Amino acid sequence: MWRDVIDIRDFYETPLGHQSQRFINTQLARLWPDIKGQNVLGLGYAIPYLTDFLNNAARVVTTMPAKQGVLRWPPQGGSLTALVDDLNLPFQDLSFDRVILIHALEYAEQTRPLLREVWRILAGSGRLIVVVPNRRGLWARFEHTPFGHGLPYSGRQLSHALRDNMFTPINISRALVMPPFRSRMVQSVSSPCESISTRHFPILGGIIIAEATKQIYAGTSVNSTSRMRQYVPFPKQSP
Numbered sequence: 001m002w003r004d005v006i007d008i009r010d011f012y013e014t015p016l017g018h019q020s021q022r023f024i025n026t027q028l029a030r031l032w033p034d035i036k037g038q039n040v041l042g043l044g045y046a047i048p049y050l051t052d053f054l055n056n057a058a059r060v061v062t063t064m065p066a067k068q069g070v071l072r073w074p075p076q077g078g079s080l081t082a083l084v085d086d087l088n089l090p091f092q093d094l095s096f097d098r099v100i101l102i103h104a105l106e107y108a109e110q111t112r113p114l115l116r117e118v119w120r121i122l123a124g125s126g127r128l129i130v131v132v133p134n135r136r137g138l139w140a141r142f143e144h145t146p147f148g149h150g151l152p153y154s155g156r157q158l159s160h161a162l163r164d165n166m167f168t169p170i171n172i173s174r175a176l177v178m179p180p181f182r183s184r185m186v187q188s189v190s191s192p193c194e195s196i197s198t199r200h201f202p203i204l205g206g207i208i209i210a211e212a213t214k215q216i217y218a219g220t221s222v223n224s225t226s227r228m229r230q231y232v233p234f235p236k237q238s239p
Helices: 005-012 015-031 111-121 155-164 184-200
Strands: 039-044 059-065 081-084 096-102 122-133 167-175 207-214
Touching: 005 015, 015 122, 015 167, 015 207, 096 111, 111 122, 111 155, 122 155, 155 167, 155 207
Parallel strands: 039 059, 039 096, 059 081, 096 122
Antiparallel strands: 122 207, 167 207
């Protein structure tokens, strides 16, 4: 069941939401340090993670599934958001170099058609980042965050889901190690502990961040001089 876009927006306006946004953006910047001239698409609720790309990417678009709802973004200038059918994206094949899938896969009723649509619009050398709740983490157990809803994944489950839909995982990391408590004391120590904990205790991460590439299968050419199989006509029997 899709989480309403207003609920997700309200979470990111809280101190806990600001902090989690900062930690996840740090991981995204590490994976994609340079996107100059790239076409970037966000699917799900990717607004908090696309703002840093606006000044460098050639084009940035965010799409929100109809069952989730849509919000206008950015606040100034023309809107870059669109309300879409997540199983029939309104883009041509090979349209984007980078795709960020966040607050989407865990809510999707049909994961295979969704990932196949992403595969279709992603360029041959493109990259995909998927962010989902970690089944073993604490964030999947607290419903006051968007990561506490939908279907959480383990790292192995997410890797299998990507491979089954023609993606090759190249990097799987975790973030949000500290528990999602609203306490100011806990949040005050989260920043210095995040980098250390994700390095030494990754299993405690509240979310999984997977980067993958698009699989392009090569075909075997047929020799033009090869002989095709022929069938001998069966003679008619006399009555």
